[in-house]
Amino acid sequence: MRRRAVLTTAILAAVATPGIARAADPGPSVTKKSTTQLDAQAVYFVSYDGLVNNNSFQKNGLLTYKGYQYAVWYTSTKRAVVARRVLGATTWSTITLSHTLKSDDSHNVISMGVSKVDGRLHLHMDSHSDGFFYVKSVAGLLDNPASTAWTSTVFGAVQTSLDGVALTTQFTYPQFIATPEGRLQLSYRVGISGNGRNALAEYDGSTWTALGEWSASTGTYTSTHGSSTARNMYLHGIDYDVNGRLHAFFTWREQSAAVMCNSGGITNHDTGYVYSTDRGRSWRNDAGTVVGTTGSSNTVAVTDAGLVVDPLDPDHSLMNQESQSTDSTGLPHAIISYVPGRFGQCTTNYVTDRTANGRAFHVRKNSAGTWQKTEIPIALNSSQRTKLVLDKYDNAYAVLPYGRIAGASKASGYTDWALLYDGSGLNAFGEVVIDELRVKADNVLSVMYQEKSSGTTPSALHVVDFALPA
Numbered sequence: 001m002r003r004r005a006v007l008t009t010a011i012l013a014a015v016a017t018p019g020i021a022r023a024a025d026p027g028p029s030v031t032k033k034s035t036t037q038l039d040a041q042a043v044y045f046v047s048y049d050g051l052v053n054n055n056s057f058q059k060n061g062l063l064t065y066k067g068y069q070y071a072v073w074y075t076s077t078k079r080a081v082v083a084r085r086v087l088g089a090t091t092w093s094t095i096t097l098s099h100t101l102k103s104d105d106s107h108n109v110i111s112m113g114v115s116k117v118d119g120r121l122h123l124h125m126d127s128h129s130d131g132f133f134y135v136k137s138v139a140g141l142l143d144n145p146a147s148t149a150w151t152s153t154v155f156g157a158v159q160t161s162l163d164g165v166a167l168t169t170q171f172t173y174p175q176f177i178a179t180p181e182g183r184l185q186l187s188y189r190v191g192i193s194g195n196g197r198n199a200l201a202e203y204d205g206s207t208w209t210a211l212g213e214w215s216a217s218t219g220t221y222t223s224t225h226g227s228s229t230a231r232n233m234y235l236h237g238i239d240y241d242v243n244g245r246l247h248a249f250f251t252w253r254e255q256s257a258a259v260m261c262n263s264g265g266i267t268n269h270d271t272g273y274v275y276s277t278d279r280g281r282s283w284r285n286d287a288g289t290v291v292g293t294t295g296s297s298n299t300v301a302v303t304d305a306g307l308v309v310d311p312l313d314p315d316h317s318l319m320n321q322e323s324q325s326t327d328s329t330g331l332p333h334a335i336i337s338y339v340p341g342r343f344g345q346c347t348t349n350y351v352t353d354r355t356a357n358g359r360a361f362h363v364r365k366n367s368a369g370t371w372q373k374t375e376i377p378i379a380l381n382s383s384q385r386t387k388l389v390l391d392k393y394d395n396a397y398a399v400l401p402y403g404r405i406a407g408a409s410k411a412s413g414y415t416d417w418a419l420l421y422d423g424s425g426l427n428a429f430g431e432v433v434i435d436e437l438r439v440k441a442d443n444v445l446s447v448m449y450q451e452k453s454s455g456t457t458p459s460a461l462h463v464v465d466f467a468l469p470a
Contacts, residue, residue: 026469028395028407030420030445033465036090038083041076042461044453047106049351049383049430053461054450056385056431057321058109059175059237062448062463064438065114068145069463071448072110072123074101076458080110080125084150087442093150099133099158102126104456113176115184117205119143122184124174125158129192132171134159162186162201162208172196173321175235179279180244187238191217194255194267196232200280200294212295214283215250219303221269223313226258228267231302234320236271241330246276248283249324249334249363252302254314261315261346265353268318271310271336271363274300286371309371310363312338317350317358323388325436327410333364335388335398337380354383360398362388362414376417378406384430389439391468403428403449403464426464427451443468 042053053061053073062071070084071092078101083092101108107128112121121137135158141148148154161167168190175187184203189196190213198215201208215233222228236249254267274283274291283292285306292300300307312318318338325333339347343357358380363373380386382401389397394410403423408414428449435446445466453459 024411025393026395027409027411027416028391028397028420029469030397030405030407030466032421033444033467034090035462035464036085036092038071038092038448038461038463039073039075039081040460041458042450043074043076043078043101044450044459045104045106045456047104050106051429051431051450052101052106052108054429054431054433054448055106055109056323056387056433057173057175058111058433059177060112060436061110061433062435062446063112063114064435064441064446065142066145068142069435069438069446070112070121071463072112073461074110080123082112082121082123082155084145087438087444095150095152095155097123097135097152097155097158099125099135107172109174111174111176113184113186114142114178115203115205116178116182117184122176122203124176124186127171127174129170129172131160131169132167132174134162162203165201165208165210167199167201167210170196173235175238177238177240177246180240185280187235189232191232194232194253195230197299198233198235211280214280214292214294214299216292216299216301219301221252221254221259221302223259223269225261226256228254228256228259230255233272233300234268236322236334236336237324239324239326241326241332242328243330244277245330246280247273247324247326247332248275249273249332251318251320251336253320259314262348264349265315265347266317266350267314268320269314270308270312271318271334272307273309273332274307275332286365310336310373315346316341317347317354319354319385322385325388325390327390327394328392329367331365331367333362333388333390333396335386336361336363337386340375351383355381358383360386360400362396362398362408362417364414372414374408374414374417376406376408378404378417378419382430387432387434389434389436389445391439392443393469395469397445397468399432399434399445399447401428401430401432402426403432403447405445405466421466426462429453439468443470
């Protein structure tokens with residue numbers, strides 16, 4: 001007995017004593033588990049270089065909650081559907097909603113959100129600088145999925161407001177986020193591309209409230225080529241970290257083409273960053289200075305100091321609405337992409353130039369408070385976006401166009417990016433949708449993708465699952 005006690009004490013001392021080696025955390029890896037089919041004939045049309053069922057800025061087109069996974073899409077007849085499965089199951093149960101996609105516009109995505117305070121599933125659908133459609137489930141649906149019948153009766157009527165709250169007639173880019181208290185917030189853009197503002201609404205379990213706009217479209221931005229007096233802030237995402245801080249990376253898009261070297265480019269410039277410590281009521285720059293208050297006349301503007309964490313002029317076809325995440329300590333990470341200067345200092349066709357020479361970059365804030373950027377050494381071969389995922393060891397994964405996956409280890413300081421999966425056999429169109437919540441739920445990366453097609457010929461929509469390091 002004494003020998004066992006001494007051994008136990010020695011082991012505990014070794015774990016607790018600095019400088020004594022312990023097993024290193026595993027690096028990034030993906031192991032393909034299974035692929036399931038959501039729809040053999042999902043709607044297919046290419047608009048703004050994307051598909052309405054697989055625009056990576058959807059938050060969320062695929063999500064996991066309490067042992068079930070949920071997916072949304074439009075069928076070949078343009079009907080909106082929502083499906084669910086038990087995690088790991090091979091079949092999905094589908095509900096067809098009483099809404100039909102109104103136009104062939106890839107912006108008109110369906111996004112889902114969970115209000116934890118009452119166990120409802122919320123869906124926001126079909127809007128691009130115009131009116132929107134909204135539907136929510138009965139209370140408790142997500143808390144008791146096994147005992148609640150999955151039929152159309154669990155969803156209420158499709159509305160053109162948030163339970164009577166109209167918001168705006170120029171609505172785009174719904175993104176649902178759950179607050180640490182379990183309330184549900186909706187991030188969206190008011191206005192149009194090049195002249196719009198970001199805004200928030202909040203649901204407390206019984207009532208929606210419009211919190212108001214928090215970014216500005218006014219002010220003068222001047223490049224080496226010319227000036228612009230209107231713009232919009234495009235978010236790379238909006239996420240709460242483990243400490244309850246709300247993070248948002250962004251890029252600005254100017255209204256005037258005068259700021260570019262060539263009219264065939266795109267007016268996006270700079271990667272900016274703000275955060276909120278009061279649930280989105282006010283916004284601070286990286287130095288902690290308040291630069292905007294939601295619902296007031298003082299909103300975050302291009303002229304505010306301390307917003308830019310990675311400067312870039314409008315001549316490199318910087319992509320808007322790429323991706324972001326936060327790690328286990330609350331530090332912010334993002335993926336951005338553009339055409340590096342080694343390929344020239346003036347893009348003349350942003351789709352062609354990004355496809356030929358575009359590269360993605362990992363931008364992050366380290367524990368010392370310094371911003372770092374690392375190029376992911378894999379050609380995009382696409383004009384489209386990349387998604388960012390962090391596993392439980394804080395290894396980073398970039399889910400590139402066509403379903404390719406690259407990874408980098410935290411241990412290396414995210415300098416060892418390498419291709420982990422080449423997308424073979426998927427025949428994916430381009431951008432993909434990921435399940436952010438499932439990574440945290442059971443260490444599996446679920447990717448929703450649609451097969452390539454042509455014209456308006458429908459194609460299959462799938463979810464492929466990858467196991468991450470245990």
